Amino acid sequence: MEKKLKIVGFLCNWCSYAGADLAGVSRFQYPADIRVIRVPCSGRVNPLFILKCFQEGADGVLVSGCHPGDCHYQEGNYYTRRRMMMLKDLFCFFGIDKRRFHISWVSASEGKKWADVVTAVVEDVGAALRGSEKQ
Amino acid sequence: MIGKIREAAKRMLDDGTVRLFLGYGKNGLGDTVPVFLKHKEDVEALYWDETCRYNLTRYLTDRDVICLEEGPVGVIVKGCDQKSLKVLISEKQVERDEIRIVGVVCSGMKDDNEEILSKCGTCDSWNPDETFCDIVIGQTVERKIEEDEYSDVEEVEALDPAQREKLWGKYFDRCLRCYACRNVCPLCYCKECILEQNDPEWVPPSASKENNFYFHIIRAYHLTGRCTDCGECERACPVGIPLRTINRKMIKAVKDGFDFVAGKDPEARSPLTRFRRDDREDFIT
Amino acid sequence: MKDSLVPDPARIEDIRNETPDVVTLRLVFEDRGKMETFSFRAGQFVELSVPKAGxxxxxxxxxxxxxxxxxCSVKKVGRVTEAVHMLEPGGIVGIRGPYGNFFPIEAMKxxxxxxxxxxIGLVPLRSLIREVLSARSDFKRLSVVYGARSERDLVYKDELDEWRTRGDMEVVLALDPGGEMEDWKGEVGYVxxxxxxxxxxxxxxxxxxxxPPVMIKRVLGVLDGMGFCSSQVxxxxxxxxxxxxxxxxRCNIGPLYxxxxxPVFTYERIKEFTEEIF
Amino acid sequence: MSFGEKTVLGKDELFRILKSISEGCEIIGPVMEDGKPYFRPVEGVEDVAWDFDTTVNGIKEFFFPRRSVLYEQTNDGIRPFDPETDKKRIVLFSRPCDARALTITDRLFMGENQDRVYGALRANTVVVGLSCEKAGPHCFCLSVGGSPFGTEGMDVSITAVGDDEYVLDMVTDRGKAFFGNRGRKADSKRLQEFETLKKRAEESVERTMRIPKDLPSAFESDYWKEVSAACLKCGVCTYLCPTCHCFDIVDEGFYRVRCWDTCSFDTFSRMASGEDPRKDKYMRYRQRVYHKFSYYKENFGVYGCVGCGRCTKHCPVKTDIVEIVSSVDEKGMP
Known part of the structure; x- marks a missing residue:
């Protein structure tokens, strides 16, 4: 069996966390390589948190919030979107494989989507790591 | 030109328009240094030539030198420095009323080897903005502005991730963490930088390649949407890290992503404190 | 070669709460031999470390x-001290030392x-007071003037009571103005x-x-006014x-580290550097 | 060959000797990186520059590393990190100022409570110096007791004497043991030439620092506020200084790490309580000057400065310590 990855997921309380919950209740299967940190809003995710994750040895990071327009606080995730866009760009520029850092929108009703997102993220992170090992 | 600068400074100090004047002078070695004048008799110390590279707006937020509440301060700005000043005003670090701006037309600054600075080649603001400055000194320079191609940034972008990591690794391995880049930056004015916090400690203070990597990510990110490419960081770096390339990467990203260029409008808000409902989504998983 | 920057592990035997933000740790070196040979004088200090904090x-x-x-008595102010406050009896800390000079107890006899x-400035004095009391007859009059922000901020309350009631020393307790409750019987005012x-x-x-530095500064002035010679202080x-x-x-005052x-100085020795200290 | 006697070698021969004696050693030498000279670990002697201006960094960081792990905290207790004492290292072509700086930091690190890391790195390293033919525009070594032809801190000193020939001077027993008897005895013509070059090199030092006799008297002067006004409080001057040795001890995870620190930084003397005895910029700048030119002299008998001029050369706002210290008597006395 493949080595378990360490992926940190920052999930907003109102949508993605509930979505993940729903995925569990609905028994959708998805890899268990993700460790979830619940945040009030994806806008709470300070880019420093993401840096800290990588610094402390995380293989990947996922930030997940409500769909644009659905933020519990009206507009928190719009800011997140801008911040993460820039951060991802910067990571890329410095040579951190872009497949190691993901942003997704998962609503409370999208249990299936959550499972799909995690599956895709785990695959991507794994691929990135295999790629760098080859180097 | 220098005569006019001295005259302007003298007048302002004399009639009490300002209580302090920030300009350029010379030290005993003949090197250009920032000078802080308090008396009109001192204006002879002012100089102007193509080595006045420093961005003096950096000192406007230096509490060890200036307390803006105590009365207005005069400052010499070049076109490039003026952009930083606009950001400082937009971020409410400096009140426009607290300063008197002496814009000086610049036709490019030179480094210690007498070569024109790379930032001056693509500079679009040799002539300070007359509507923004209190006085503009010097004849307006007519020149064809070269389109900024961001070729330095694109060169790095063309590499694959592993090559990029190696490239920056080479530079960051050299980094001493002297923080000259941060301290010389007019926009790094935080009273307590997060790099100095130890609880939580975001990056350990020791200069290892890995720690430096995170330090530079943080530095670049904090300047995203704010940096005006005055190039002071790169100039100050004793070990030659191409910091402008990093900053310019983010300038380009902000321009592409949000159609925003910092330092144009003193009223503008940084793009990361705003949003559009139809912002790009192509990076979302 | 033993690295002088590498500490020796010590076990926390007991933790006493002194005030809401001060605890006193009783520490015993893991290495019994080290404990037996560890000798110090009142006024000296140690470098205490908590893994991952510093x-x-x-x-x-x-x-x-x-x-x-x-x-050691530890007031919660920063990263290390907060980590110390999280520890429980049985926990391990690192200790280096003892370092520094000490109070010239012989000369005081x-x-x-x-x-x-x-x-919290009573801490080094407590070490000295305990030492003085262990040879009480060598000294004449002993007086303690000790102040804190409020009654709950007084450290070593039990010991203060003991000193006050033993009859052969004078103990004056003071609280900062506004810090006293109605039933406070001591003095009110800054030290x-x-x-x-x-x-x-x-x-x-x-x-x-x-x-605190500001208190020391003013106390030195008061003592000066009382006629104390700066070498007596x-x-x-x-x-x-x-x-x-x-x-x-980093810890120099002029050329003195x-x-x-x-850390013990006579007022005489540091007089010219007061700008840098306070 | 008697000890202290100078010998002469051709460049090719010297190169061969350096190559053979550095076999199996880690070699540190001057190399060009992006157009600037630095001291770096190199693969072989052939990578080393023979003609170079003052390097950006000195050789300090190879004895007092920017970051050194002191020990690791494990479940089984404390596991000290051993500096690789058995590994031999050779520093090639240290300039006289950088080598002399080692003798200054030795007084601090090798004295009472000897520093384990520094001590080990000093012990396993041979320093081969290269005299300066000509001083740089920022050099002022003569003012603080050094010389472009100085040999303090070196094990072997090499001097170019023209015709692609080099004069070798075995400064220490260790250098001699390492090099063995090499070259032919320098004849009087060569020795005379050596002296002429030395004189010429010394004359090329243009800058002079006048160190005030009574620096402590100027302590409370407003002069320090004036001269430090433009200072950015960065660490360029101190980190590039070959004698600055201040450090911090921090925990990085379960590693205890000793890393560089500088009196310029806001956090250097700030306590957890927020109290800071040197809270203003001028106090920190003054601390740097006093540490070098008053306290170090008082405590260790030498100035904490070798006159390499790096602090002035690399200062982002060209703060010139030579001018500042030299003018204390005139402008800084209360």
Whole structure:
């Protein structure tokens, strides 16, 4: 069996966390390589948190919030979107494989989507790591 | 030109328009240094030539030198420095009323080897903005502005991730963490930088390649949407890290992503404190 | 070669809450031999460290005559001290030391001693007081003037009571104005003002003070006014220290390194550097 | 060959000797990186520059590393990190100022409570120096007791004497043991030439620092506020200084790490309580000057400065310590 990855997921309380919950209740299967940190809003995710994750040895990071327009606080995730866009760009520029850092929108009703997102993220992170090992 | 600068400074100090004047002078070695004048008799110390590279707006937020509440301060700005000043005003670090701006037309600054600075080649603001400055000194320079191609940034972008990591690794391995880049930056004015916090400690203070990597990510990110490419960081770096390339990467990203260029409008808000409902989504998983 | 920057592990035997933000740790070296050979003098300090948090400087609060353990009192102010407060009895910390100089207890013998402390500044004085009391007959009059912000901020409350009731020493407790409750029986006022109001025989008297920098500064002024000669006045200074052995370069006052040449200084010695200390 | 006697070698021969004696050693030498000279670990002697201006960094960081792990905290207790004492290292072509700086930091690190890391790195390293033919525009070594032809801190000193020939001077027993008897005895013509070059090199030092006799008297002067006004409080001057040695001890995870620190930084002397005895910029700048030119002299008998001029050359705002110290008597006395 493949080595378990360490992926940190920052999930907003109102949508993605509930979505993940729903995925569990609905028994959708998805890899268990993700460790979830619940945040009030994806806008709470300070880019420093993401840096800290990588610094402390995380293989990947996922930030997940409500769909644009659905933020519990009206507009928190719009800011997140801008911040993460820039951060991802910067990571890329410095040579951190872009497949190691993901942003997704998962609503409370999208249990299936959550499972799909995690599956895709785990695959991507794994691929990135295999790629760098080859180097 | 220098005569006019001295005259302007003298007048302002004399009639009490300002209580302090920030300009350029010379030290005993003949090197250009920032000078802080308090008396009109001192204006002879002012100089102007193509080595006045420093961005003096950096000192406007230096509490060890200036307390803006105590009365207005005069400052010499070049076109490039003026952009930083606009950001400082937009971020409410400096009140426009607290300063008197002496814009000086610049036709490019030179480094210690007498070569024109790379930032001056693509500079679009040799002539300070007359509507923004209190006085503009010097004849307006007519020149064809070269389109900024961001070729330095694109060169790095063309590499694959592993090559990029190696490239920056080479530079960051050299980094001493002297923080000259941060301290010389007019926009790094935080009273307590997060790099100095130890609880939580975001990056350990020791200069290892890995720690430096995170330090530079943080530095670049904090300047995203704010940096005006005055190039002071790169100039100050004793070990030659191409910091402008990093900053310019983010300038380009902000321009592409949000159609925003910092330092144009003193009223503008940084793009990361705003949003559009139809912002790009192509990076979302 | 033993690295002087590598600490020895010590186990926390007991933790006492002194105030809401001060605890006293009783520490015993894991290596029994080390415990037996560990000797120090009142006024010296140790570098105490908690893994993952770092290392910080603490005065030894117990007296050299207290054998088999050492005590440190720790006020919660930063990263290391917060980590210390999270520890429980049985936990392990690292200790380097003892470092620095000490109170010249021999020179104080045969005379009066006046101890002036403020807040957590009583810690190094406690070590000295305990040492003095263990040979009480060698000294004449002993007085303690100690103040804190409020009653709950007084450290070593039980010991203060014990000193007050033993009959052979004078203990004056003071609280900052506004910090006293209705039933407070001691003085109200800042330590320097409380001190100023007292008549003190300066002849053959050594004054020892420790507290927040602003208090020390004013106390030194008051003592000066009372007629104390600056060589009769001792203070122990707090500076940021890292190495404890005079190398890391941050704790100097002029050419004197607090960690090596101090922390105990006579007022005479530091007079010219007061701008840098306070 | 008697000890202290100078010998002469051709460049090719010297190169061969350096190559053979550095076999199996880690070699540190001057190399060009992006157009600037630095001291770096190199693969072989052939990578080393023979003609170079003052390097950006000195050789300090190879004895007092920017970051050194002191020990690791494990479940089984404390595991000290051993500096690789058995590994031999050779520093090639240290300039006289950088080598002399080692003798200054030795006084601090090798004295009482000897520093384990520094001590080990000093012990396993041979320093081969290269005299300066000509001083740089920022050099002022003569003012602080050094010389472009100085040999303090070196084990072997090499001097170019023209015709692609080099004069070798075995400064220490260790250098001699390492090099063995090499070259032919320098004849009087060569020795005379050596002296002429030395004189010429010394004359090329243009800058002079006048160190005030009574620096402590100027302590409370407003002069320090004036001269430090433009200072950025960065660490360029101190980190590039070959004698600055201040450090911090921090925990990085379960590693205890000793890393560089500088009196310029806001956090250097700030306590957890927020108290800071040197809270203003001028106090920190003054601390740097006093540490070098007053306290170090008082405590260790030498100035904490070798006159390499790096602090002035690399200062982002060209703060010139030579001018500042030299003018204390005139402008700084209360």
């Amino acid at each position: 290392e910080s400087t603490f005065c030894i609060a117990s007296a050299p005559s207290d054998r088999g353990y050492i005590e 045969g005379g009066n001693v006046l101890f002036i402390g403020g807040g 320097p003002s409380v001190l100023e109001k007292r008549t003190i025989e300066t002849k053959d008297c050594t004054a020892v003070t420790c507290g 001792y203070t122990t200074l707090e500076m940021k220290m890292k190495c404890g052995i005079g190398k890391c370069g 607090v960690c090596k040449d101090g």
